[in-house]
Amino acid sequence: MTENDLVQAIEDIAELKKTIRGTLKTMRPILIDPVFVPFSLAAALLFSLLFLALHLVIARWGSFDAVPLGLRVGIPAAGVGVFALSGLMKLRIINRGLHRLGVGKTLRALFRDREFRGLYVLVEAGFLGVAAVGWRLAAETGSWGLALPILALYMGFALSLFALTFGTAEYFAVGTVSAAFGLAALAFMRTAPLLWLSAYCAVLFVAYAAAITLANRKGGKAR
DSSP, rough: OOHHHHHHHHHHHHHHHHHHHHHHHHHHHTTTTTTHHHHHHHHHHHHHHHHHHHHHHHHHHSSTTTOOOHHHHHHHHHHHHHHHHHHHHHHHHHHHHHTTTTTOHHHHHHHHHHHHHHHHHHHHHHHHHHHHHHHHHHHSSSOOOGHHHHHHHHHHHHHHHHHHHHTTTHHHHHHHHHHHHHHHHHHHHOOOHHHHHHHHHHHHHHHHHHHHHHHHHHHHHHO
């Protein structure tokens, strides 16, 4: 390799890094899109009510197995529906944001970017891994209070990772709220894990909505 080839290779790498960084930073205005405010408030309400309902029916009948079949099937089915609907809505919001910015891509197209795909896989695989470990520890020890702190602390890490990667400093605040809730649950939660989980969903999504609202107000003043 000649000196010119080496210089050209270095320039190509620098240009590639600039392109990747530009692709990732494109996501910032989408991740703090004001549309996520009503979405987050609706998610706070639906998820918190879902886990509150599950807590109440178990408290009423003593155990999940003793709950009438209709409720035993209906509440988890409603949970699956809420998760699926929230995922579809989030995908729609992101795709609309990309189209509005004139990026000419969809979220699916962004997955062709190796760094974006790697980050997504890392976060999703980490979430599933942490959830599985938390579930297993809770099942083996009989202490379901372990699952929520583990999940909340991981979410704090994941949100901070998003903040660093996409330049969304607002996510640091939400991640801090999640981690603080996880530590509080670890220290004080002794009973009613589903009630705590209901509260966590409400707190996390409201914190997310508040962070996006403040970010857009700040951006509006800057403009």
